[in-house]
Amino acid sequence: xxxxKKSQLKMYRLPGPIKSYPLPExxxxxxxxxxxxxxxxxxxxxxxxxxxxxxxxxxxxxxxRDDCDPYSDVFFICDENGRPCxxxxxxxxxxxxxDMHMVSVLTEYRGKGLGNCLAEICIRSLQEREVxxxxxxxxxxxxxxVKSYLSSGFLPVEYNEGMTDRWLAEMELYGIDRxxxxxxxxxxxxxxxx
Numbered sequence: 001x002x003x004x005k006k007s008q009l010k011m012y013r014l015p016g017p018i019k020s021y022p023l024p025e026x027x028x029x030x031x032x033x034x035x036x037x038x039x040x041x042x043x044x045x046x047x048x049x050x051x052x053x054x055x056x057x058x059x060x061x062x063x064x065r066d067d068c069d070p071y072s073d074v075f076f077i078c079d080e081n082g083r084p085c086x087x088x089x090x091x092x093x094x095x096x097x098x099d100m101h102m103v104s105v106l107t108e109y110r111g112k113g114l115g116n117c118l119a120e121i122c123i124r125s126l127q128e129r130e131v132x133x134x135x136x137x138x139x140x141x142x143x144x145x146v147k148s149y150l151s152s153g154f155l156p157v158e159y160n161e162g163m164t165d166r167w168l169a170e171m172e173l174y175g176i177d178r179x180x181x182x183x184x185x186x187x188x189x190x191x192x193x194x
Contacts (some may be wrong), residue, residue, distance in 0.1 A: 009146065009166065011154035012182050013100075015133065018123050019152060021116040026080030029121055032070040040076070040084040047103045048142065061102055065128040066177035067091055068101075075121050085109040088118040098126035098134035103145065115144055119152035120164055133186050140170065147174060156192075159184045166194055 023029065032041075041062075042053040050057040062070050065187045069090045077086040086109060089101040100122045105114045126134050136154065139147050156167045158181050169178055183189040 007139075007160055008139055009163075009170075010135070010137050010157040010159050010184075011149055012186055013123060013134040013136075013152065013154045014159055015127055016153065018120060018127065019116075021113060021120050023077065023117055024112050024114075027114075028078050028082075029117075030076055031072060032074035032076070037074075037076070037084065041074070041087055042107050044076075044084060045088045045148070047104050047107055049102055049104050051145075062089060065091070065164075067099075069091055073125075074091055075118070075125070077117060077121075079109070084119055086114040088122045090122040092126060092129045092131055093135075096130075096132045098129070098131035100126075100134055100136040111142065115148035116152065119148055119154075123152060134141070140166065143173070146170060150174065150176070150179075155179070156181050156188050157184055158182070162191065164190075168194060175194060 019130060037054045038058045038166045039053065041058055042055060045057065046053060062068055062074060068089065073091050074089050075087065076084040080087050086105040091099040091101055093099055103118055123134060136149065138149065140146065156163065156179060158164060164181070167179065167181065171192060177194060179192045181189045181192055
């Protein structure tokens with residue numbers, strides 16, 4: 001199976017204590033404020049999530065969704081000059097689960113721990129809305145993202161053939177000895193060891 005046809009990794013985070021990640025000095029968090037933020041969102045998400053800076057990408061991924069209110073669900077981290085440099089969307093689904101969606105950091109801002117901050121922002125927002133659990137999907141090639149999700153308490157989900165082997169490879173990559181794996185119905189499935 002080619003890399004482009006592989007299904008994404010799926011992860012869940014159960015409700016519980018939230019690890020705190022401080023923003024870099026001078027950085028702030030704010031919600032989406034209106035159409036003037038669409039270009040910044042597209043620029044940030046160009047890093048592997050959307051194929052162009054066409055505003056239609058925002059419509060397709062965010063504003064056309066019935067379950068998403070950009071004004072409350074889309075967050076930006078802004079640098080000391082107020083420039084949006086990272087984004088995450090925290091959506092409460094109609095079934096009571098949370099969706100961590102469209103997580104991205106501008107390339108020149110990577111390595112500052114902003115991915116961990118985005119995870120914390122999303123988890124806090126969704127836990128305040130009392131979701132059953134938080135769901136996300138990602139790709140193995142997004143190494144920093146997978147590492148950030150694991151450190152933020154997300155657990156791998158076995159939802160199709162080959163997931164156990166793929167997660168064992170991830171554990172080897174990150175030097176993780178033990179990892180709990182959940183079933184798709186969010187129940188304990190097994191403990192992976194390397």
